[in-house]
Amino acid sequence: MIRTIYQAASAMMAQMARQLTISTNLSNVDTPGYRQQLSGVNDFREMLLSRVARADVRLIGSISTAVRLDQPELDLSQGALVETGQPLDLAIAGAAFFTVQTPEGLQYTRDGRFRLDEQRRLVTADGFPVLGEGGPITIPPGDVWVDPDGTVRVNDQVIGRLLLTEFPADAQLELVEQNRYTSDVAGVPSQTAGVSQGFLEQSNVDITRAITDMLAANRSYALAQRALQIADDSLRLAVNEIGKISA
Structure with a gap:
């Protein structure tokens, strides 16, 4: 009975964590370049049950001890490209990321909403330098053009080339x-990704799937909660009623 309570409680915690992951995806549906996180619920390792009352021990079967939420995986599938017409809006077609210099070190993004700071450096929306192959890119006055290979030009003069970074398939982002x-x-450095100037990549969140998963997680949470209540009521009955001595 107590095992059932622990199993139901772990299922509730797993489904709550799953709902938080899905909520994060849904809240970033309109965030350019956002990558949805996918997660699932699985059993912990099962426990084998054996018949031990006799000398010839035989396996009875197995029982799951509880459930757990898998570590969310990043969905790296391509999002749709939407034209904005802004010369500093950039989108990547392919598996690469823009490389950004931050106080915490190098970070990576697909969000191409860039601008120029006071020093005319190409920076992210929150002001961190976007790196080229030679470091931060400083853009002089003039018409800015970005070639598909990431080369930045101003009035036909090459300023630099964006540092587009790719990661192995097994890398954890x-x-x-x-x-x-x-x-x-x-x-x-990526050798295959392309850059589209005047475009932004949209989030790759699948709204239909996210809503369906949220409903399933809510339902699973409610079922686990009900199982916990039943187990608790049964345990209370066993403690308070079954052992009671009749007059």
Whole structure:
């Protein structure tokens, strides 16, 4: 009975965490370059049950001890590109990321809403330098053009080339503040990604799937909560009623 309470409680916690992940996705539906996080609920390792009353021990079967939420995985699928007409709005087609210099070190983003700061450096919306292959990119006055390979030109003069970074398929990317990511492994300059000037990449959140998953998580939470209540009521009955001595 107590095992049932623990199982139901762990299921409730897992489904609550799952709902928080889905909520984060839904709240970033309109965030350019956002990558949705996918997560699922699985059993902890099962426990084998054995018949031990006799010398010839035989397996009875297995029982799950509880459930857990898998570590959310980042969905790196391409989002739709939407034209804005702004010369400093940039979108990547491919698996690469823009490279950003922050006080915490290098971070990476697909959010191409860039601007110029007081020093005419190309920076993110919150003011961190966007790196080129030679460091921060400073843009002099003039008409800005960005080639598909990331080369930045002003009035036909080459200013630099954007540092587009790719990561191995097994690299873990962690979402940090302001729609930027860090990685547990070093990336490499991309040789295949392309840049579209005057476009922004939209979030790749699948709204239909997210809402369906949220409803399923809510339902699973409610069922686990009901199972916990039933187990608690049964335990209370066993303690307070079954052992009572009749007059």
